[in-house]
Amino acid sequence: MVAAPDQATAPLNAGAVLTKATIKAAERLGLSQKVLSNVIGLSESVVSRMKSADYVLDGGKPFELAVLFVRLYRSLDAIVAGDEAAARAWMKSDNLALRGSPVELIQKIQGLFHVVQYLDTRRAPV
Template sequence: MTKGALRAGEQLGLANAKIAQVLHLDAQAISAMDAGVEHLRGDTPNGQRAITLIKIHQALATNVGLDAEAAKRWIASHNTALAGTPASLMQTEEGMKAVLAYLQSMEAPQGA
């Protein structure tokens, strides 16, 4: 899960400092995770945030395909429906849930 969260953040165009903010960790913890010294646990608040980050990445990939640049643009751009940029909103738990819910709603078949 640790490497998956770091990879998801990187593929979304988030620098390590932004990943640290999203996961509510400090930069040293992210560096230690990147080096394989520390690991996230799914039964912790930080681990739960990492799982949500991975889900956001997966949901966005479903919507934009494998276009990494499109995913990065989406994360960094203002979204009227969300009333902010997803990257900024993801710094709070409520914001992460809102971003994930929005992306999942976009995956749902229309008219079903």
């Protein structure tokens, strides 16, 4: 019989998993710490601490933005079938439908949300 996870550790585990996923997604997309800090609304020094596992996202706005960012990564990764070079190129290229390059757009909340919506519609056409 498997014991249910302790309620007190569940949020910590979710934060640790999301922190690690956020860092991995940024690395695979070729984003700098500066860009990631703009995307999730934290300072570059905090992002550096996230990278070295000295800081864990624990809720609030940065947590929510990181969830959206990881969702963006997962959608894009599915579209390009895991081709990291294609994903990086897409992020940096100007996109007429989005009216800008995704890497620039996602540094603002509205842009991040718009890019996620765009990828979701491309990933699962009706």
